[in-house]
Amino acid sequence: MQQQYGQERQKLYDDIRPQHLTPLWEVLHALVPPQPMTPCVPAFWRYRDIRPYLMAAGKLITAEEAVRRVLILENPALPGRSAITQSLYAGLQLILPGEVAPSHRHVQSALRFVIDGKGAYTTVAGERTTMHPGDFIITPSWTWHDHGNEGIDGVSEPVVWLDGLDIPMVRFFDAGFAENDAVGKSQPVSRPEGSSHARFGANMAPVRHDRKGLASPIFSYPYSRTREALHTLAREQDIDAWEGVKLKYINPATGGWAIPTLATFMQFLPKGFAGKRSRSTDGTVYCVTEGAGIAHVGNERFSFGPQDIFVVPSWAPLSFEAHQDVVMFSYSDRPVHEALGILREEFLD
Amino acid sequence: MQQQYGQERQKLYDDIRPQHLTPLWEVLHALVPPQPMTPCVPAFWRYRDIRPYLMAAGKLITAEEAVRRVLILENPALPGRSAITQSLYAGLQLILPGEVAPSHRHVQSALRFVIDGKGAYTTVAGERTTMHPGDFIITPSWTWHDHGNEGIDGVSEPVVWLDGLDIPMVRFFDAGFAENDAVGKSQPVSRPEGSSHARFGANMAPVRHDRKGLASPIFSYPYSRTREALHTLAREQDIDAWEGVKLKYINPATGGWAIPTLATFMQFLPKGFAGKRSRSTDGTVYCVTEGAGIAHVGNERFSFGPQDIFVVPSWAPLSFEAHQDVVMFSYSDRPVHEALGILREEFLD
């Protein structure tokens, strides 16, 4: 029937186009593919290659003028989209001694994973958190937040962290709102540092707390505790053949993800680890904290060291080798895959 | 500093582009807008204008060749995207007497809202459901489903329904899988019609059921019961100033949404209703079942009657007037907005 009706069909398509109608059968296979066909590609950023550009940016624009002095990591296959996967944003933010990145808030949730330097802080909802390399810090949706760098213990260094946000998701769902703080560059600090941790971080909680929002009530997950937990389990030899020792950051008020849109993980691979392959539908951004090794991502082979960053697209086979003890942070859009009921993963080999 | 450093900045941008880096500060306002700036526009499809094209399609391609003979309703501002909002798909499906739309399954969840004709059925996971105008039917993620039209009570008519799917979401999150049924055009029927309703539809449930998946275990929500519920509440004068009487379809096993990715509603507006304005971040597709009136959507004014379809983009102000008693179906991406913690709505006037 196809050949016979070819011309007539084309005429129908032309007739209906002005009605904003289009035939499904011409695109069905692309719309409902047999398996994920992501436009994203694996990509790798070597920190020592990027750092000079960040420092150059530090000379060309202030944190205050930039609002956020960030170089966005764009997926090479999505140029101009400000996205590292279709749904995830990643950037490297620099804040120099004495600077302030002014207070604002937005619907987009953010994570900060500190990779370089000492002396910065983030303030979230009136509580300041000092930032150390390896610390994981969140700024939940619609909370006022600002960053600064006042030095610490006499040390005054440029500080760089990885920003992970759900910007593409909020854009896709057309739900973005934002406000700048009318009061000033920095919001007033109303609670002492450690306050949220005292309330929710000690496996305890206020007896009559009334938590709003889905995000974790603790803003900061210090590397010192994370590292200790990973090493305790590593000594216990509880090493998974695919993932080594992998923990997820949780919201202590619910046991769920720390951020409702972004899964966040910290992972240990012992020296000599040669992991099996796995793949999953959630695209993932990795950031190395300690050690060196190789990540096999699809047909790519990334030789990584500390502070390097790479992205694993949906359904790309992934495996790791560790040449030294490795600690890696990662984040993905897994919570959304779970909420939508579309998460799929395979453990291969 | 901006002018002074203009050239140097541009040089930096050029230098970092090959590294797949781009400066946030040049795009920050667009990435984090003060309020939603959807690319979608309000749009309206008058069923009596579209129906002839559907019938023409019925002559040019069979349901079996097409797999699904559907005209996609595309948002005029998103041509070629097969999407009615950035996250939602809508189409009108025709199945003629004697036809079969063959069995397949996919990660994408679908809803069917019947708008024209009698005699068709949908089979989901081995159970057949007869389709009547006003019925709401779901095919959950990864369940085998096929459609056919064998007539009913000697009546044999073309049957048209609205298909609502989460195709753009699954594409955005790169999580699509699909399979055609190797066994045959129609899956075997393994349970009598009404079986799921007997298990879960009578405000009861099997004593030791082990439900998998997030979708409702009942596939069909017949219009007869929906209509009766709406009219009972209308007689009770429980009329909301914005929405009249509005019920949502629920998953009786959880009390949550019938479909994890799509909110679905049925709404009654009494004759003479002149509703207040509201807006919300979830874009919504409406399909009129009974009655006539006017929908004010942003700056548009849609005069609607039975079977007409229109789309309300994110954050567009919306209000209704009813010239007769109106019953309307609608669906949106609200469950995802809720899961992500990004739903916002305002009741105005």
Place this chain on the structure above:
Amino acid sequence: MQQQYGQERQKLYDDIRPQHLTPLWEVLHALVPPQPMTPCVPAFWRYRDIRPYLMAAGKLITAEEAVRRVLILENPALPGRSAITQSLYAGLQLILPGEVAPSHRHVQSALRFVIDGKGAYTTVAGERTTMHPGDFIITPSWTWHDHGNEGIDGVSEPVVWLDGLDIPMVRFFDAGFAENDAVGKSQPVSRPEGSSHARFGANMAPVRHDRKGLASPIFSYPYSRTREALHTLAREQDIDAWEGVKLKYINPATGGWAIPTLATFMQFLPKGFAGKRSRSTDGTVYCVTEGAGIAHVGNERFSFGPQDIFVVPSWAPLSFEAHQDVVMFSYSDRPVHEALGILREEFLD
């Protein structure tokens, strides 16, 4: 050591008694038994033997004077405890034509399962529900409720139902509050009959409902729908070897139990059914609606017919034979066993 120290131990026990101290080791085995050692016994009440006493009570006290004219079914091993198991209360309530059982409310949750007669109603939170044999009706914790008997369709009969309450639990946890209605015998009716069902009973729910409390928002589960569901599944031959076809009543707003303290079930056994034995930690009260058969409860053998009632204590082996098609209602304290994490059940043979 025991003999040697016998006297000294006894002296210690005597010394500490005034301090309200007592040695665990003398009672450990009884406190922490190897398996449940309930003080309850199986028991059976033949309705035709009880009915004359109910009617006699109807002549000796009015519903209004009695507040509730009920004969409590006491476990023979718990005389004076007003309890059919340690945690459950059961009673038979009679309301004569023209009577009113006045409005009150209490923390205790109640269920009504109608077993005899037509023409009565229950009013809960301003909504009246007509009572038919086989209907299951709830009065949630702390809701105003009253009963009356005005006849229906010219029929005016004594009406008897089974009351099931969590009175012993609320007493055990010392949490009982109660109030009589100051306004009058019957609370004012503020919503038409069927209102709750229109809101929550059609597998739909109000779009922005704000449910308080844990109990189901529908007060009445009519037998007509329950019976139809059971018979549909029975025709489908979905017959469990232990329980036949067994459905639980659910709260449509959550998918959980209709009442937070009491599990409620309806069960069909086809004629000829000879079930396998099972046992569980939740004690259960059964009330037969249709048919006849035998219940084997521990070492007891109860030959039951319509309207008969029996109790199965915790962990007593239970099996059924059906001489005719049987429909049976039952209720237990299972939700509490689940919430406490102490439910255990075994399917034997």
Place this chain on the structure above:
Amino acid sequence: MQQQYGQERQKLYDDIRPQHLTPLWEVLHALVPPQPMTPCVPAFWRYRDIRPYLMAAGKLITAEEAVRRVLILENPALPGRSAITQSLYAGLQLILPGEVAPSHRHVQSALRFVIDGKGAYTTVAGERTTMHPGDFIITPSWTWHDHGNEGIDGVSEPVVWLDGLDIPMVRFFDAGFAENDAVGKSQPVSRPEGSSHARFGANMAPVRHDRKGLASPIFSYPYSRTREALHTLAREQDIDAWEGVKLKYINPATGGWAIPTLATFMQFLPKGFAGKRSRSTDGTVYCVTEGAGIAHVGNERFSFGPQDIFVVPSWAPLSFEAHQDVVMFSYSDRPVHEALGILREEFLD
């Protein structure tokens, strides 16, 4: 009618008693009281008065012979019931240097709150936890557990802790099972100390954990962290007028209670605190860790110091005065009140 029918009613009561029937109207007021009428009374145990009896017990029976060498704290109004309220059990357990309390498991959940001495441990599900004063340790339902005292850092002391269990609840619901360990006195240790904490205690969790049961996956909540959290909040001046600073122990996998049947709290009252009165339906057992003050419980006035224990029955008005900085542990049956929907509390004055 009452007088007139007095004799006839009595005859009816006599007639129905052999049928295990009894008239509700004679007992309605007691069954459904206007407010809680607990049989329990407030009571106080001064540790320094009790300790000699415990040490005497230590000479008269070994931990192994006793299985658990415990003096039960009985509510003075419930003699012989082994209960401190109708639903709660409390006891003081002594373990001497070199002793082992052999391994067993039971449905009953237990908490241990360490009050005196160093050098003991508890092993739960293959993991040993060292016990220090102020530590809170749980043994979840049906987990193997044993205790021992091997000394620590050369220190070898008698160790005493408060045992809190749900024994009366499990007895009331007839759901108790128990087993002794056939293998030996102490279960084998299969995981290093700190293992559970590494998995779940650092606001992180294993990425693919499959938690069974309702209890917290961490067995030990060390006083060092609890105390630090309380003092941080105290310095922040976040002092509630009724409760000072009060935190609850939580299950980090869910955010819920650490034990499904027992709420557990730690509370700080600053020196000079003179709290307002409150009351609630959950009966509560208090154990003082640091400081001294006065507890007003109903009409009683308890002057407390470190290690003292007292019980507050349901609905008894309660307020505190602190003469020094006070830290107090407490536990109650609140999770069950919440699950049953019967919790009520009032903040007075």
